[in-house]
Amino acid sequence: MPPTPQPIAERRAAYAAELARGTARFHEPRRADCPWCGSKRLRTRLRTPDLRQRKPGTFTVDECGDCAHAFQNPRLTPEGLAFYRRDPGEGAHGRPAGRPPGPRGGAGRHRAAARAVPPSAEPESWLDVGTGHGHFPAAAREVHPYTSFDGLDPTRRVERARAAGRVEEAHVGRLTDPRIAERLRARYDVVSMFHQLENTPEPREELRAALDVLRPGGHLVAEVADPDCAFGALLGKWWPAHGQPRRLHLVPLPNLLGELEALGCVIVAADRRGAHVPHDLSGALALALGRALPGPDAPWHPAPPTPFQRAARRALSRAAAPLLASAAALDRLSAPLLCRTRFSNAYRVVARKED
Numbered sequence: 001m002p003p004t005p006q007p008i009a010e011r012r013a014a015y016a017a018e019l020a021r022g023t024a025r026f027h028e029p030r031r032a033d034c035p036w037c038g039s040k041r042l043r044t045r046l047r048t049p050d051l052r053q054r055k056p057g058t059f060t061v062d063e064c065g066d067c068a069h070a071f072q073n074p075r076l077t078p079e080g081l082a083f084y085r086r087d088p089g090e091g092a093h094g095r096p097a098g099r100p101p102g103p104r105g106g107a108g109r110h111r112a113a114a115r116a117v118p119p120s121a122e123p124e125s126w127l128d129v130g131t132g133h134g135h136f137p138a139a140a141r142e143v144h145p146y147t148s149f150d151g152l153d154p155t156r157r158v159e160r161a162r163a164a165g166r167v168e169e170a171h172v173g174r175l176t177d178p179r180i181a182e183r184l185r186a187r188y189d190v191v192s193m194f195h196q197l198e199n200t201p202e203p204r205e206e207l208r209a210a211l212d213v214l215r216p217g218g219h220l221v222a223e224v225a226d227p228d229c230a231f232g233a234l235l236g237k238w239w240p241a242h243g244q245p246r247r248l249h250l251v252p253l254p255n256l257l258g259e260l261e262a263l264g265c266v267i268v269a270a271d272r273r274g275a276h277v278p279h280d281l282s283g284a285l286a287l288a289l290g291r292a293l294p295g296p297d298a299p300w301h302p303a304p305p306t307p308f309q310r311a312a313r314r315a316l317s318r319a320a321a322p323l324l325a326s327a328a329a330l331d332r333l334s335a336p337l338l339c340r341t342r343f344s345n346a347y348r349v350v351a352r353k354e355d
Contacts, residue, residue, distance in 0.1 A: 011087075011299035018083070019300070023057050026080025030073055034064035036204075036255055041065030042073070048237035048244050051287045055084055055300050059245040063227070070227045070250035075201065084245045087299065110139035112274055113194065116350050117219050123147050123189035127213060129175055130154075130196040134161025150188075152180070175209040176202070184213040192221040195346075197256075198247045204259060211263055216355040219268065220260070223275045223348045227252055230342040231280040240283030241345055253347050265351040275348035276339035278331035285327045289320050 033040050045063040050056075062073040076084065113136070117123060123144060128137050131151030141149060151158045151167035154174055162170035173180045191210045197203040210220055225241035227250035232239050241250070257267055293316050294309040295301060305313070338344060 008297065008299050008304075012301070015300040016302065019056065023080075026057070026076055026083060027074040028077055031075075034067060034069055035071055035249075036069035036251070037064060037067040039064050039066035045070055046237050046242065046244075048242070050084065050245055051237065051291055053084075053087075053298065053300075054291075054295055055245075057084075057245065061242060061244065061250075067255055068227065068252045069255055072245065072248045075248055076245060078201075081201075081246075107135070107139040109277070110136045111143050113192070113221065113223065113348065114140035114143040116221055116269060116271075116274070116348060117144075117190055118268065118350075121189065121219055123219070125188045126150070126190040126192065127152060127184065127188045128167070129191060129193045129210065130199075131161060131167065132157050134158065134164065134166030136192065136194065137161075138166040147190075174200075175213070176200070176205050181209050181212055186213065186215050188213050189215055189218045190221065191218070194223045195225060197222065197224050197251055198241075198243070198249055201248055203249050203251055207259060207263065211265070211353055214353045216353060218353050220265070220351045220353065221348070222256070222351075223346055224251055224253075224256065226250075226272065226345055226347050228342065229280075229345040231284075231345055235280065235284045238284035238287050240279060240287065253349075256349060260349070260351045264354050266354060268350040268352050270347065270349050272344040272347045273339040275346040276335060276344045277346055278335035278338075279328075280331060280343075280345055282324060282327040282331050286324060289324070293317065 032042070034042065041064065042062045043065060045061040047058060047060050049058055060073055061070055063070045124147060126137070126140070126144070126147050126149045128134070128140075128149065128151050131137060131153050132155075134149075134151050134157075137149035137151060141147070148168050149166075150169040150171065151161055152171040152173070152175060153161075154172070156172060158167065158170040158172060161167050171180060171184070175181065191214055193206070193210060197206060200206045207220075210222075214220060225243075225247075229239075229241070232241065236242075237244070241247075253270060253272075257270060260267065294305060294313045296313060297304045297310075
């Protein structure tokens with residue numbers, strides 16, 4: 001059973017006490033070089049507030065002029081990440097009634113991603129990193145019925161996924177935790193990482209940890225938001241994949257391919273078409289509408305909304321629903337064309353770990 005929610009008045013008091021100490025401690029010192037290649041040729045890609053939850057702060061994404069790696073600068077500390085990733089379902093401004101569509105998609109996309117592993121691989125064991133509620137393993141089992149799927153997630157959601165029968169083993173924590181890495185070393189035929197490298201402080205360490213838990217000849221399947229997507233320049237801070245302040249890195253495809261080859265992997269496939277998630281326009285519109293509407297009751301706001309603000313939010317949300325539905329339909333209808341162009345918003349890499 002999930003824990004009983006704490007009353008919002010108590011959580012509001014806790015947030016107030018935390019914010020009274022200021023937010024400077026949530027940020028590391030600003031760095032002057034690229035964390036991927038070390039170049040000092042940096043430019044500011046965007047500055048934005050927290051568009052989804054309206055927690056306090058302004059966040060900057062810089063881009064390297066040499067390797068095109070984009071990264072949050074200054075980066076959030078572990079304490080800052082915990083603060084901004086807390087209570088993800090509350091105060092969400094991704095859309096007037098709810099949150100923007102997630103990057104992992106639905107069951108159909110899950111099955112398509114599972115088919116990216118070559119049939120000849122015949123995996124016996126599969127670890128899904130950042131599995132959440134285990135929806136990917138549940139769908140992937142339809143494609144690989146003889147595969148044992150385990151899940152790893154930093155939250156207790158993975159334990160509920162095990163209780164629901166979506167994964168066989170549940171591991172709570174991060175792949176880079178030495179205790180987890182040692183326990184899972186060379187145990188899996190496939191490791192999947194869907195939109196995880198964007199959220200980890202050290203993408204290279206995450207890749208090495210993923211390869212450590214693979215058996216020789218095993219496959220890594222990674223899907224990553226593509227910073228070269230034309231929507232990133234067109235929509236700016238409203239592009240859902242920028243995801244500030246929770247996303248720390250956007251890794252270009254050539255950088256990831258080069259790193260995997262340097263780690264001794266053979267690239268089996270690199271695909272932008274299959275990884276595209278049709279949500280750019282609807283996600284951007286949802287963020288903009290959510291930013292314009294009166295805010296919902298959230299514990300980090302100093303006071304709850306007035307009855308007038310609540311009524312206005314409900315009325316405006318209902319009025320905006322057809323507009324959001326039209327944008328979502330346009331995303332889906334244009335996806336077969338856009339995924340073949342620079343407007344594809346993600347890529348998928350399948351790499352084989354050599355002996």
